[in-house]
Structure formats: structure tokens, C-alpha cells
Amino acid sequence: MPSKSIFDFSNSGDAAKNEETKEKKAPREKHKREAPRSAAAHKHEISKSKIAQPPAPVPPKKEGTIRFAHLADCHLGAFRDDTLRELNIKAFENAIDKSVAEGADFIIIAGDLFHTNVPDMRVAERCARKLRHLKEKGIEVFVLYGSHDYSPNEKSIIDVLKGAGLFNKLGGGEYVGDKLKLKPSEFRGIPIIGLLARTSGLEKSDYEHLDTEALEALPNPKIFVYHSAIAEYRPSFLKDAECVPLSLFPKGFAYYAGGHVHERREVDERGYGTFVFPGHTFGADFRDLESDAEEAPGFYIVDIESGAINLHFVPVEIPEIMLADFKADGKGALEFKEELQHWANGGNFAGKIVMLRVAGKLASGKPNEVELEKIRETVLEKGALVCVLNRGSLSSAERLAVQIDTSKSKDEIEREIIGEFVSKASFKDDALNGKKGAELAISLSGALKQEQRANETKDTYHRRVFGDVRKVMDSAEGQK
Amino acid sequence: MEICGQIVSGEHGEIFIRQKSGETLEIGEMLAVGENPISIMMVYDLTYGSQLSQGNLELASGMHIEGMGAGLSFMEENLQNYVIAKVKAVAYVKKNVNGKYEASIPKSLPQFFSKVRKVTSADFEFLSDGKNAEHSLYLGCLRSGSSRLKDMEITIDGPDALTHHILITATTGRGKSNLVKAMLWKLLDKEYCGILVLDPHDEYFGNSAAPGMRDHPKAKENVVYYSPSASAPKGSITLRINTKSVKPWHFNGVVNITDAQSQAMHLIYQRYRDDWIRKMFEESAEAASLAFSDERTGGKSGIEAYLESRGVMEGTFAALKRKISVALDIFEEGGKIIEKGVFTTKETGIGAADDILAALESGKKVIIDTSRLSSYAEILVGSIIANKVFEKYAEYKSAGTLDGKPVVSIVLEEAPRVLGASDGEINVFGRIAREGRKFKIGLIGITQLASLIPREVLANMNTKIILGNEMEAERRAIIESAAQDLSTESKMIASLEKGEALVSSIFTKFAIPIYTPLFNDIVKETKAAESKQPVRKYVGSDD
């Protein structure tokens, strides 16, 4: 079977995952530190979910207290894997059930309730069912568009569910001249204002034009709901271009209900109020799951008690997540395979989500000789709910072992290596095969690796590179 | 062509010109001889000249003022008494057949007895010949004495000048900050450089009372403003730096730390890495609250015990912690960590240093309001960022990708505070002054007291913008390290008005007199040319 791409050293699953969501999360630093890389005795690390030690229970609701639940980033419909998709919905349902059980008067969902604006109807139905349940109990729900379920022309599942009367949609407002005037919703006299997200941080200009004075004049306690990362709290996995600085937020809100950043955070901000990001309820990608293994995801129960705000984090019930890291460095493919098989055969995976990560460079043999799929099957046979494979950077020394003649120039060596790889591949489009294919790859990489010149603006640079690439492609096309 | 005088005598570097009657020559004025080639000269001193002997002049004066010579006057007064200007030739300009200018330092004297005229903008066309406008660094307009040739903008090559450092000196109130504001304003839409401004007077970004960079049409895209103040204008980012970004070497040459303390610092860092500062405060806060209840700790934190096990003397940790505490404005009170400044051990400000680096790397101008910071904290913030830039650019250099990156320059007000002679270690700014150019990093130092900057550093600042300065010693320090021989210009520098300056640079053929307009006027000019705002739409409209 021809390989997908001759240059693909990493796994394709990883790339697919990257497309899947925009908010990315670096594995927690804590996690990285805890993994002793050198320890030969520990061939793999397994960290247990922390759900075993639950945080302090939420105290009973006091008389005269208004209690609400704050959820964000449920990403319903995320995951291609059926089990994970189902577990994600279950986590959401659990969060809602717990909110009800804790006596929430209303619920805020601060964006990305759904993973896409038009999700699978089965997913939508499950959510609608849960929302109807809330409606019957008289618990009001306030939902804000997130970056994933946003639609520029209001054609989102959010609008459908809102139309069905299942919740209030936050984020209403309009531009009056150069000022964005937001329209408050309210719950028993508490103003709730939402500023909706758009894709890739495009809402920043809305913040810049926000009529904050009008919002600041509203009576407290009041709640500001948003779905954006804040520059001052920017976690390392987000780019700063996508962040909004605090100074653009209206001041003096008792509670700032955030979403978008898949990481839990509470900050008391002087001059503003309490900023809270609950994090996701389950997660939308494998990195989220890895962080779930470190710290259970969840949501907040917030009490407004004579103007004061009290926070209670409530973890959702999700299956135990097991992280297993294996290093292939210096091992033969068969040896490594045996090690994994041994682990899989002896493991207790019942009811767990197993995240199997393999990385490193095999001393001999090819990555596919490790037969990770078979390992996965064993893990599933041993009772795992899901086994997520992360091939990360599993590579083979053999693959890199190209005969290099050091007397040759850099260019010559590059040509030879590209040629060698292309000769082993076969593509549908014949222009990509053989010598022609190699030439095309070489010219393309040449065009693409040009640096911006010192006297060039970004624009002219882009145009130049684009033009050059075009020429290369056109001439390849012409030869066909 | 208006004649204003004539060369009458002199030697190289000291030419005497007799001023034509009815004309007034000024110190600092530029004069020219010829059309092509042109000799450009500058007046540096003025004296009287007379055909009469001193004795006769004094006698005539006596008769005048003692009332004995009523009705007495000089015969042909304009011929007898006049002004002699001492000038020196500063440039020799030739326009060759294909229209290109060749300018050189004059090595011969202009024709004896040549008629001399005042300069026009056209005489200085050679200054902009062959220049890349994209890479220009604006300084002001050409000046001849006190008159301004407004249509002759003076720019120098930005990448060259910035990486070879710029020094701006003058006594207080002569327009140093105004000049830097003007310079930054014109740089805001240029991608070739990222600029970091450490702004101890919070004067560069602007506010409702005074305009600043925020008023530039490109401000939103290209200016990033950090301020610790909660009442800072909209769009600004709260300056908050997580102690995770602070490394032991950032204190080098910033805080006076003994060898023993430095060793302790590195030991702590080795053990706790990014959390080293937080641990220093946290653990001892814990120990403090345990001190009475737990005898085993003896009130000592785990760190102290650890340091002592590594041979660090008792007391070193406490002294080190005190210094770091003062520098970071982080204190410990009754087992609690109190953060009074911009440094925090909490979960915010983690990306700040990286964000600033990223902004600089993409050619943005980053202004940091340090007006509320202690001077330690200010320099430390600068040091953290400067170290980051340095490390990153050194990486690019070794990877061979530095060419595509913008130049980064750091504006330092009161530069001697960070560049001043210190007996201790050289800090990162000193390193940039000495070897920054190899990494495309430069400094723009602003000071009233250039004499406090070590000679070696002063000599490395290859563009000096000299504004008015009446202090002889200061003028001497600058002149001694200037790119041109300015020994005759000292007097002139003393008499410069606000905004008037002399630019001496290894990138200019001669010391160019300039005038930098008032920043507010530059803002008004740009504003007038601005276009209208687009109509905005919000998606969350009502149903």
C-alpha cells in the first residue's frame, strides 16, 4: 500500500485533530514535570484522574440567595469517535443535572454549547430534550454564541433552539453610529449582558466600540457574559492576536462569565469584578482529554448573596482517563510492539478512556510494524471505553537513514533525498510521480522557503511568493 | 542668487567671510558657494571687522558718546565696518552627468574670494538621493541657523541607524521627548522595526490632555500599550508580569547582588525552575506561619535548609530575598504574599513577555508605562524583555533567519540609569550597546547627562542627536565622542532653541542641523489628512 505522503513523519490523526478545534491546549506543565523522562524503570507513565478526590461539596442554598450555574464550551457534537461523542453529551447532561440538583435558579452557557453551528440532528435532539427538562422545572437558560456555533447570518442551531423557546439568547445589540449598544437580558432584576464571539477573535473590534458607559450605569449585581480570551490571562496555548485586553471590558460587573479558554480560572480583578472561566465540560479534542486526566472538568455554581459573589466549582462525572506514555527511543519495532502488547494484556482498562501516546525514534523497523491498531484492539477487549492513539512523533531511524555523501553540496543532497522519497511513492496524479514529481517538489519548496527581503513589505513579499508558486504550478500543469 | 557675503581669508576649517551689508548671518547658518559643484559651509562664529584701527574706533566712539562729535559720521560706513563670519566647509557636492549626486567631506578650500549665498532646499537634494523611503527614520526638517527649511525633511537610514544606536542629549526641556515622539509617529506605519519604549513619564501613548501615539491612524494595528494603571485608556493592556518569566540573570547589573547571593539564586532556580520566585515567597510564608508551632523547621523554609545543605551561608537567603522583594514589589506579611507592583506569582501575566516579544518581532511599537513603577522594577521589566529579544534574535542569527526579521530598538529615557558606569556586571542594555548590532538590536538612549555614560558605550552610539545644552562639560563629552569634529560647534550647541538639534552620525557626511517640529503640530497635520470611519455592523441584532 502506498503511503499517504512521503514526507509524513508524524501521524495523520494529529493533523486531523488540529483542524477540529481552534482553541488548543498545551498539556499542563504540571504534567510535563511529573513525567520523569530519564527513569528507565518507568517505561510509561500513567496518571490517574483526580475525580477520586472531589472538591468541597456545594453548601446548601441560603434563603435570599440567587444561585446560578455557569457552563461554557460544551462543544456538543465534537469527536468523530462515537463513544467520545456520546461521553461528551453525557458530561453536558451531567452538568445540567447537577445544576438542577444544586438548586440553580438559572444557567448561563458562555459560548460553544455546540461544536458547530449545524450539528448532527441526534446531538441537537439530545440537547433540546435536556433543555426542555429545564424549562419544565422553570430554570431559565441564557446562551451566548461561541466561536464554534456562531453564525454570521443567525443560521445556527442556537437560533433554532432559541426559536423553540428553550432558552434566551444573549448577545443582542446594535451599532448606533460608532458605538456598540448591547441589550441587557435580566433575571429577577439582575442584568445579564452578553457580547458574542465570532470566529478567530474577530469580535475584538466589537469590544473596541462597546458602549461601556451605558453598561457601567446598570445597577449591580450584574453579569457580563463573553466568549473570548483575555490578554492579561492569556494561556500559553493561545495566540495573543486572539485576546482582548481587560481595559476593553466594562467595569464594575459583579461577575464576568467567560468561555472560550478551555482552562479553568478565577481572578478577582481590581476595578472590575470576578472573572471566571469554567473550562470545558468534557473537551473537544485529545489535548482537552489529556488535561481532564490531570484535573476533572466541570462548571461553576455561583451564589449572589447580598451583592457578594461566592464560587463553587463542580466537577462533572466522566469516566476515568488513563494516560499512557511510551517512548520508542532506541528500541526495535518488534521489541517495542512486545512491550506495548505486554502492557495491554496486563492492564485493567474497564470503564476507562485510555489515551495511548507513543513517541520517539525506533532504532530499527518501521512504525507500522508496531501494529498500534492491534494494541488498541487489545485495550478495548480489556474493557476500555475508548482507546485514543496518539502517534505523536513516532518515527524510525531507518527512515532517516539515507546515504549521504558529504562531499556533495546541500542542494544536491536535498535533491537526492527528495528524489528517493518521491520514487517510493505513487500518486493518482501522475504529475506528482517520478522525476517530474521530484522536480515539482523541489521547485515548490524553493519558492516557499524564500525569506522576506529587507526592503520588502509583507504585501509585496506575499505577492512575490504567491506569484512564484503560481508559476511553478502553472508550468507543472502545462507539462501534463 | 542672492549674495550674502564673500570669502576673504582663512584656512581649512576656518574660513572668513565678510557679511554683506543689510544681511544678517547667524551662528549655525548654512551657506553655499557655487552651483555645481557646491561647497556647503556652516557659520560657527561671528566677529566684527573694521578698516579703522582699534584706536581710531575707540576715539570715534568717545566723540560720539561724550557729545563732541555731533553730526560726525563714518564715510561709507558699510565699507568701513562689517561683520566677519567664521565658517567651516562641511560638504562638497557634485552632480554628475547621470544626475547622481556625489557628496564628500571637503578636502580643499573653495575658490578664494568666492561670492557666498544662503542655502536653499535644492542644495540638499543630495541628502535624499538614492534613499529607500520604506526604511527611513524621520528626524525633522533641515535648519539653517534659526530658519527652517520645512520642505526639506531630514531622514537617515533606519535599520543602520537603529542598530548602531542613537543618543539624544540635551538639558531638560529642550525637546528630547518631543523629538522621539515625532520619530515614533513617523515610524508607526513602517514595518522594518519594532520599538520598545520604556516610558517613565507616561508621555508617549497620549491621553485626553496631550496627544500621543494613540492618535495615529495606524495606532490600533501597530501600537501596543501596557500600563499598570486600572484607569488606563481603552485598548491598553494591564502590565502584569508573571514571576515565571523572571530568570536569575535578569537581575544582572540591575540589582546589586553579591556572588554568594547570585549562587543561591541559581541554586533555587535549578531546583524550582520557573517557580523559583514563587517558591521563595510561598515557602517562607508557610515557614513563618509555622514558626511557633513547629520546632523542627525552626522557622526556616525548605529552601533555606536546602541552600544551607549546599553550603550557602545562613543569612544569604534572607538578604537575597529582601533584594528580590524590593525589586519585584512582592512582600510577605504575616504568612501572606502581598503583590504591590506589576510582578505576580498568581495565574496572570504569564504570556506578557512573550506577547511583547511577538509584537516587536512583527514590527509593532510597544509602549510600557513605567511611571508607577519603582526604578528597579522598571529596569527589571526592561531587562526581562530585552533578554527575551536578545535570546530570540541570537537564535535567529544562528539559524540564519535573522535577515527577515525587523530591527528591534529600545527607547531608554534617562539612559545613564541603565547604561551608567557600574563596577558590577554589565546588564543586558550594556550588552546591546556593545554587540547588539550583530543581532539587529539597538538602543535609543535619551539623557541630560551624557557624561555619565561610559566612554566605550558613548562611542558605540553612532548617531547623536544633540539638542540645546548650556553645560560645557556635557557638550565636551558629546563632542569628544561624535562622528564628526564638532569642536567649533560647542557655542552653537549652547544656543540651540527648543526642537533645534545637530545630528552627528556615521551615516551622515556632516553634522546636519535640524529642527523637529512640535509633536502636536505633526499630529494635527496627520489628522487633517485622515479618512472617514467605515459603517459597523453587529451580528447579535434583535429579532
Ligand SMILES: Nc1ncnc2c1ncn2[C@@H]1O[C@H](COP(=O)(O)OP(=O)(O)OP(=O)(O)O)[C@@H](O)[C@H]1O
Ligand atoms: N520642537 C519644539 N517646538 C516648540 N516647542 C517645543 C519643541 N519641543 C519641545 N517643545 C516644548 O518644550 C517642552 C519640553 O519638551 P520635552 O518634554 O520634549 O523636553 P525634554 O528634553 O524631553 O525634557 P526632560 O529632560 O524634562 O524630559 C514641551 O512641553 C514643548 O512644549
Ligand SMILES: [Mg+2]
Ligand atoms: Mg523628556
Ligand SMILES: [Mn+2]
Ligand atoms: Mn470556544
